[in-house]
Amino acid sequence: MMQNKIKAGVGIITYIIAIILIPKKYILKEGTLYSQEVLAEYEDLQPNRSDMITRMQALEMAQNAFDKNYGVNLNNPKIQMYINLYKEAENTYKWVMSWYDAGRKAAYSCSIDALSGSIIELYANEE
Amino acid sequence: MKFWKKVFLYSVILFLILENSAGILLIQRNFEENLKDAIKAAMDKYSDIEYSLYLNVDYLIDVDVEDKESIKRWMDIIIYGYSVGDNTTPFNIEMYSKDNELIMSSMKLSILAPRPELTNIQSGQKKFIIRKIEGKRYVFISELINIKNAEFKLILSRDINRVYDKQKEDYKFFFMTEGILTLILGIGMYIISKHLTRPIERLSQTSKEIAEGDYSKRVIESGRRDEVGILEKNFNSMLEAMEQNITQLSYMNESKQRFIDSLNHEIKTPITSIIGYSELLLRSKVNEETRIKALMYINSEAKRLEMINTALLKLILSREGKVNRQRISLPSCLMSAVQTLRYKIEQQQIQLEIHMEEMYIYADKHQVEVLLTNLIDNAVKAFEAKGTIMIYTEGETTLIIQDDGLGIPGEDLDKILEPFYVVDKARTRKQNGIGLGLAICQEICTHNDIQMKIVSEKGCGTKVILQFHKGVSS
Numbered sequence: 001m002m003q004n005k006i007k008a009g010v011g012i013i014t015y016i017i018a019i020i021l022i023p024k025k026y027i028l029k030e031g032t033l034y035s036q037e038v039l040a041e042y043e044d045l046q047p048n049r050s051d052m053i054t055r056m057q058a059l060e061m062a063q064n065a066f067d068k069n070y071g072v073n074l075n076n077p078k079i080q081m082y083i084n085l086y087k088e089a090e091n092t093y094k095w096v097m098s099w100y101d102a103g104r105k106a107a108y109s110c111s112i113d114a115l116s117g118s119i120i121e122l123y124a125n126e127e
Numbered sequence: 128m129k130f131w132k133k134v135f136l137y138s139v140i141l142f143l144i145l146e147n148s149a150g151i152l153l154i155q156r157n158f159e160e161n162l163k164d165a166i167k168a169a170m171d172k173y174s175d176i177e178y179s180l181y182l183n184v185d186y187l188i189d190v191d192v193e194d195k196e197s198i199k200r201w202m203d204i205i206i207y208g209y210s211v212g213d214n215t216t217p218f219n220i221e222m223y224s225k226d227n228e229l230i231m232s233s234m235k236l237s238i239l240a241p242r243p244e245l246t247n248i249q250s251g252q253k254k255f256i257i258r259k260i261e262g263k264r265y266v267f268i269s270e271l272i273n274i275k276n277a278e279f280k281l282i283l284s285r286d287i288n289r290v291y292d293k294q295k296e297d298y299k300f301f302f303m304t305e306g307i308l309t310l311i312l313g314i315g316m317y318i319i320s321k322h323l324t325r326p327i328e329r330l331s332q333t334s335k336e337i338a339e340g341d342y343s344k345r346v347i348e349s350g351r352r353d354e355v356g357i358l359e360k361n362f363n364s365m366l367e368a369m370e371q372n373i374t375q376l377s378y379m380n381e382s383k384q385r386f387i388d389s390l391n392h393e394i395k396t397p398i399t400s401i402i403g404y405s406e407l408l409l410r411s412k413v414n415e416e417t418r419i420k421a422l423m424y425i426n427s428e429a430k431r432l433e434m435i436n437t438a439l440l441k442l443i444l445s446r447e448g449k450v451n452r453q454r455i456s457l458p459s460c461l462m463s464a465v466q467t468l469r470y471k472i473e474q475q476q477i478q479l480e481i482h483m484e485e486m487y488i489y490a491d492k493h494q495v496e497v498l499l500t501n502l503i504d505n506a507v508k509a510f511e512a513k514g515t516i517m518i519y520t521e522g523e524t525t526l527i528i529q530d531d532g533l534g535i536p537g538e539d540l541d542k543i544l545e546p547f548y549v550v551d552k553a554r555t556r557k558q559n560g561i562g563l564g565l566a567i568c569q570e571i572c573t574h575n576d577i578q579m580k581i582v583s584e585k586g587c588g589t590k591v592i593l594q595f596h597k598g599v600s601s
Contacts, residue, residue, distance in 0.1 A: 031258060
């Protein structure tokens with residue numbers, strides 16, 4: 001009888017200790033340096049910098065496209081320009097550029113995939 | 128400890144162990160997932176800044192990578208000038224030269240602890256560390272980046288304390304819920320365990336009372352259809368059987384005592400007479416007439432003793448003797464019995480009427496003859512003067528011996544099968560009876576599978592019904 005009680009007590013204590021300790025083994029501790037590899041589901045796509053379209057390259061591509069398709073020269077200090085970098089989805093970035101020619105009251109916009117260099121949108125609005 | 132307390136205590140303990148285990152595991156798992164998600168989100172932000180830097184390497188082309196101020200300005204424009212990724216969650220950026228010289232920092236907190244994320248940095252692989260600063264937890268992500276062929280250490284830090292706050296809230300909620308559930312369970316288990324063990328308590332109480340001698344005690348059946356209900360029923364059935372056995376044993380004990388008393392009396396009476404008369408002959412000078420009278424008494428009582436001995440021997444033999452059961456003719460046995468008693472019947476002028484056809488039974492021939500002789504002899508003794516005895520069959524296996532003699536009083540009917548029991552002692556003694564005839568009949572019936580029933584009423588005669596085991600064929 002007494003032996004059974006001791007066995008049951010030992011069993012319960014072991015169980016409680018296991019419940020408390022086992023999860024701690026898998027929890028990220030404070031003050032410990034970890035590599036990104038410990039995050040099993042995290043996928044870090046390192047950028048291929050040679051294929052990237054930089055800011056200046058994107059501007060040049062857009063200006064060439066407008067010149068070629070609409071015969072518009074946007075390389076003019078009088079034309080206002082705005083440029084932004086957006087992230088659309090995971091590892092998907094695009095340059096979004098827009099121009100406003102106050103003299104001609106014309107607006108132009110272009111968006112380019114920053115990683116592949118493909119022109120996503122080319123838009124011109126002239127009165 | 129009482130059984131209901133054990134049921135109550137064990138179920139509550141088991142519930143607490145299982146609930147705590149499940150709750151802690153669930154909260155810890157949830158916390159771990161949230162923590163990893165927060166770190167991943169910080170890493171995504173780090174990647175966004177890293178992309179922004181690489182996509183703007185040709186912007187402000189005159190930036191001198193050796194000039195800290197120039198780099199700082201460039202960084203500010205790039206980091207805060209674009210709408211890349213999530214800008215709603217605050218973050219801090221630190222930039223160090225390869226020699227760990229601070230170039231720029233938006234960090235307002237001072238870190239006193241060692242910074243392994245700065246010293247153990249690698250290119251192409253992000254490292255992270257969780258650190259507690261001023262009561263809040265931050266994740267620091269670092270990587271070695273290359274801008275214009277110059278290497279920099281870029282560190283992003285973000286407040287992730289909400290994950291830890293969430294864990295605390297989860298634990299609070301869990302323990303509060305657990306407390307309420309344990310209370311409800313405790314009340315529920317108390318009621319259930321009491322309800323379940325109440326019949327067992329009743330059984331225990333009843334068995335205690337029975338052990339103290341109250342055999343009439345019964346368990347109040349709860350009417351349940353479960354094992355406990357069955358146990359209550361079986362317990363009562365057991366008590367019923369036990370009480371019947373006790374009554375039977377008690378009756379047997381009384382019968383035994385009566386037998387001993389009767390035997391003692393039956394033996395002692397002739398012995399006393401023999402001793403008395405023999406002493407008279409030895410000690411006194413008696414005349415011839417008295418001497419002859421005394422000797423006759425001694426002879427008569429000695430014969431009675433021999434008769435008792437013979438009858439007892441018959442009874443013992445009928446109880447323990449071997450039974451040779453076979454297919455026999457009942458009329459043949461009856462004729463043999465009648466032949467034995469013919470002189471007595473004729474002397475008492477009794478009319479004997481026999482109406483029976485050939486009937487075969489399965490029994491010991493000699494014992495059946497003794498049985499029929501005893502029963503007919505009893506019928507003969509039942510008459511004060513002349514009368515009629517009728518012997519007839521009913522159906523294929525029933526034989527009835529009926530007389531219109533004195534009959535037996537109702538109160539004696541259940542005792543007449545006991546050895547030495549006689550209804551009228553004086554009359555029986557007068558007829559040289561000792562009260563063993565029916566006891567022998569009863570033993571013969573038991574050994575030969577014959578059912579004997581005696582129906583009688585004082586003054587109306589007696590009817591003995593014998594139900595035989597049918598022979599193989601008739």
